[in-house]
Amino acid sequence: MIKNGEQIISLPGATLHKLEKMLKPLQRSPHSVIGSSCLGASIVGGVCNNSGGALVKRGPAYTELSLFAQINEAGELELVNHLGIKNLGSSAEEILQAVEQGKFTDSDIGDMDKLASDKEYTQRIREIDSDTPSRYNADQRRLYEVSGCAGKVAVFAVRLDTYPVAKKEQVFYIGTNNPNVLTKLRRDILSTFQELPEVAEYMHRGAFNLAERYGKDTFILINLLGTDYLPKMFAMKAAVTAFLNKLSFLPKHIPDKLLQYISQVWPQCLPKKMLSFRDRYEHHLILKMSDAGIREAEQYLSTFIGAPDSNNNENESEYFLCNEEEGSKALLHRFAAAGVPGRYQIMHESDVEDVLPLDIALRRNDTEWLEVLPDHIQENIAEALYYGHFLCYVFHQDYMLKKGVDSKKVKAEMLAILEDKGAKYPAEHNVGHLYQAEESLKTFYSKLDPTNTFNPGIGKQAKTKQACR
Secondary structure (H helix, E strand, O other), X not given: OEHHHOEEEEOOOOEHHHHHHHHHHHOEEOOOOXXXXXXXXXXXXXXXXXXXXXXXXXXXXXXXXXXXXXXXXOOOEEEEEEOOEOOOOOOHHHHHHHHHHOOOOHHHEXXXXXXXXXXXXXXXXXXXXXXXXXXXXXXXXXXXXXXXXXXXXXXXXXEEEOEEOOOOEXXXXXXXXXXXXXXXXXXXXXHHXXXXXXXXXXXXXXXXXXXXHHOHHHHHHHHHHOOOOHHHHHHHHHHHHHHHHOOOOOOOOHHHHHHHHHHHHOOOOOOHHHHHHHHHOXXXXXXXXXXXXXXXXXXHHHHHOOOEOOOOOEOOEEEEEOOHHHHHHHHHHHHHHHHHHHHHHHHOOOOEEEEEEEEEEOEOOOOOOOOOOOHHHHOOEEEEEEEEXXXXXXXXXXXXXXXXOOHHHHHXXXXXXXXXHXXXXXXXXXXXXXXXXXXXXXXXXXXXXXXXXXXXXXXXXXXXXXXXX
């Protein structure tokens, strides 16, 4: 930690979970927290992949202050030190050792004109009439050296901002049968609220139901044990699964199936109010406000939710204030939804051909955010999950495809629909070897790695080395 914990320097392998614990005594928090994506997520990995997450005010993981190695146009490996810290040494070995051991003082820390987070993001998402998404992987404004590099350089350290912890938080749970209610709510919050929410997570009823069934063991474990032990427990489960899967006389994925069966006989964990909303409402929004924003949200929701619309029809909506336990469980249930597709595929292996996960970013001015698929695509889907970061308009859409379905063909048809809508994908994961990189992203990768030595083939590009100049 540097600058009294206002910034940190992270080495590879350091996790958000560990950083969260380190910052807690200082009443500060990292860019992302457990619950945005996965347990055990690494800090450096988040920066390299433009990871976003559930926290409305913080945008994609981003920094202009880093230490990395790259292969230049002459084919030579060189260390690039842009951490903004003086007196680290002259040779690569000296610099790496000094950073790893923290051999520097506060007086050595400079370069305060460089960004260590996306400080412009809150203004960006407030621009609700813009016809571009708020954040996505290929956004040129947030591609900078290590940020968004996706493995095209070797990263040794990143420097990032931390954030003050709110003094008070309140979760509002909103249900509606009319998607236009949430459309207006989003636009009103982003255009009129002085204080933006900390979190605004959307779940469709279908995702709620599937998470209740196939994410229940994850919910139970985190609810009972917290997050401290879970990365090791999940690593142990993965190791046991890998070993047992090698034994041909045993069924595959025994640990997952055992956890699934145990969870189904476990008593109901979700609050009764949430279950009641599930029965009555198709669309669910978990809104977490902090400090002065709590009163602002109370005043708005008390007049807007349940009020007649322009045609004098009630907007089929309701909300309740969560107590601490209800708020925690609502967000945990949303987190558990992310693991559902994999578990569903394991439990229905004879019926499911493949899982097609998409994370997409809609245009900020889009009012038709609820997906309606053509019948010829819909008939290929056994189950679908819709959930995401509603104010950012970043949605996770996971499809469990029926046995025998050509997943590549379905994916191509879905991506064509998204392109027609002006949506961008992937939104908060890098293109990997699954998506075609946009031209601007190819140019960025080529600048970082002109000989195509690091992570060749990413973005469905050539896997061959390029000639040195």
